[in-house]
Amino acid sequence: MAPLLAVCAGYFMVILDVTIINxxxxxxxxxxxxxxxxxxWITDGYTLVLAGFLMTGGALGDRLGNRRxxxxxxxxxxxxxxACALAPSAVFLVVARLVExxxxxxxxxxxxxxxxxxxxERSARSRAFGLWGAMAGVAASAGPLLGGLLVSTxxxxxxFLINVPVGVACLLLTTRYVAPSPRHADRALDRPAQCAxxxxxxxxxAALNEAGRRGWSDPAVLGGLGLAALAxxxxxxxxxxxxxPALPLRLLRSRTLGGAALVGxxxxxxxxxxxxxxxxxxxxQRGFxxxxxGLALFPAVAMTMFASVLSGRLARRTGDRPLVISGMLLGALGLGGWAAAGTDPxxxxxxxxxxxxxxGTSFALTGSTATVMGAVPPAYAGRASALFNTTRQIGSATGVALGGSLLATSSGYGAGVRTSMAVGALAYLTAAALAWLCVPAGRGRGVPTADDADHR
Structure with a gap:
């Protein structure tokens, strides 16, 4: 339990900073x-760097040891x-958020x-992944409410200061209770791939953020999206x-790994x-x-904790696919219902x-996490985790950037929110279809060997 608590304390801070800032x-x-x-940029700068450097973090973990x-x-x-807490200007805060x-x-x-x-052991690992996801739910649910309470008092x-005691406690717990990780010093960092x-x-x-100010047809916006595709x-x-390579092609070609990452x-x-x-x-718009x-958002994020624990228990009986698909369909129903409620519900x-x-989001998280981590040999655990979380953070950053741009370019906040919710519902439906095609239907398999990965 102590290693789980230590690891989850660090993950708690990361997820808390995604939602508490909103x-x-x-x-x-x-x-x-x-x-x-x-x-x-104050919101997205953090998730941008997090998404961009996760592959580097995973590669460094496999090479130097994950605990270090x-x-x-x-x-x-x-x-x-x-440093964020001491920021004297918006520019300073953005830079500090990038380092964070x-x-x-x-x-x-x-x-x-x-x-x-x-x-x-698989059953213990499934419980750990479920509690890891539940910690994300706790952080996500605590973020808006805690942020509102702190801002108002x-x-x-x-x-930002709330992270300091949590970080100190996490460091002490990890160094005391988590065993040192194996190193694979023969794995060189693929710097060109990381830069890409x-x-x-x-x-x-950047292109999606600037679309709200410049417009979707602006050359800088279109050029940024085109260059991103080239990268x-x-x-x-x-x-x-x-x-x-940062990720061997045999892993990138894995339908299970790639599909679950896209679901995330x-x-x-x-x-x-x-x-x-x-x-x-x-x-x-509503003057809250x-x-x-924070209280108004609490129904959305409070459900994440309950759903993570429940899905972690059900996964051992049903397998991952039913949980991921049902979670995504429920999420689509939720955002679709919001969009259908009108511009000022x-x-x-x-x-x-x-x-x-x-x-729905949290219900699918445990299954998709287990799918990704079970699709690679243990020696590539850090990089598989990095790939999964990179795609998830790209999704977060894109959702925030596109949502802000829709609010700025629509005829009103109500219309922008409605469009954003409709787009989110479509994303959930697409994720459900991908899960049907890519997430294994069985109730769990062992971690594959390198040879198994070659044939996927």
């Missing part, structure tokens, strides 16, 4: 005189959180890999030619896009305070859609 960022924007684009890299990430994250995202990129791949190392800077991933994520997120192509070409991208896109646009709508906004009409989206 209710605080309008207040931060007013106090630091940030534009809507600046607000998006995990602890380094905790140190960077904790110090940069303190770098620390998170070192934490996340190691968290799953350390669980895989600490709990080698002691000020927005405590949104960073470029793709940065260009895509993805460059990554794939590099992986084919590299002697020591899509459900993060839908869920975090909903949380971001709803936060702005509640505060800017930060605390009231009464808040009580939004409670059930938010609960459905939160429950």
């Amino acid at each position: 209710v605080a960022v309008p207040v931060v924007g007013r106090e630091l005189a940030a534009s809507l684009t600046g607000i998006q 890299v995990f602890c380094s990430g905790v140190v960077v994250f904790t110090l940069s959180s303190a 995202g770098l620390g998170a990129a070192l934490i996340v791949p190691g968290s799953l890999a350390l669980l895989q190392e600490s709990y080698p 002691v000020g927005w800077r405590w949104v 991933v960073v470029a793709a994520v940065t260009l895509q997120t 993805v192509v460059a990554f794939l070409v590099r992986e084919r030619l590299a002697r020591s 991208l899509l459900f993060n896109f839908g869920f975090y896009g909903m949380v971001f646009t709803a936060s702005l709508d509640f505060q800017h 305070s930060a605390l009231r906004t 009464a808040y009580p009409l939004l409670v059930a859609p938010m609960m459905a989206a939160g429950f």
Whole structure:
């Protein structure tokens, strides 16, 4: 239990910082005189760097040892959180958030890999993954409410200071209770591939953020999206030619691994896009305070904790596919219901859609996590975790960026929120179809060998 607690404490901080900022960022924007684009960067800068450097974090974990890299990430994250709390300007805060995202990129791949190392038996590992997902639910549900409470009482800077004691406790627990990880010093870092991933994520997120200010047809926006696509192509070409690729092609060709990773991208896109646009709508259009906004979002994120625990238990009986598909269909029903409610629905009409989206997203998380981690040999656990979480954070960053742009370019906030929810519902439906095709139907298999991976 102690290794699980140590690892989950680090993951808790990472997820908390994704959601806690949503209710605080309008207040931060007013106090630091940030534009809507600046607000998006305060929110998205963190997830952008997190998504861009997760592959690097996973590769470093496999090469240098997951525990060492995990602890380094905790140190960077904790110090940069303190810097965020002391930020004198919007620009300083954005830079500090970028460094915080770098620390998170070192934490996340190691968290799953350390669980895989600490709990080698399948049933214990499934429970650990379920509790790992439940910790994400706790952090996600605590984020808006805790953020609203802190902003309304002691000020927005405590949104970041709260990470300092958690980071210290995580570091002490990890060094004391988590065994050192094996190193694979023969695996060189594929720097060109890492640069291609960073470029793709940065260009895509920057283009979507700027679309709200410049318009979707602006050459800079279209050029950024085109260059992001070229960066993805460059990554794939590099992986084919590299002697020591970031992810071997036999793993990239795995329908199970790739499909589950795309499912993660899509459900993060839908869920975090909903949380971001709803936060702005509640505060800017409905006049909610930060605390009231946190309470208003609580039905959506509170369900994530319950759903994670439940799916972790059911997975051993039903397998992963039914859970992922049913979760995605429920999420689609939730966001579709929000979109169908009109441009200015009464808040009580939004409670059930938010609960459905939160429950469905978290219900699918455990199954998709187990699918990804079971699709690769143990020696590649760090990189598989990095791939899965990279796609998830790309989904989060894209959902926030696209949601903000839709709010800025639509005829009104109500129309922008409605369009954003409809797009999120479509993402959930697409994820359900992918899960049907790619997530194994059986009730669990052992971790594959390298030879097994070759034939997938």
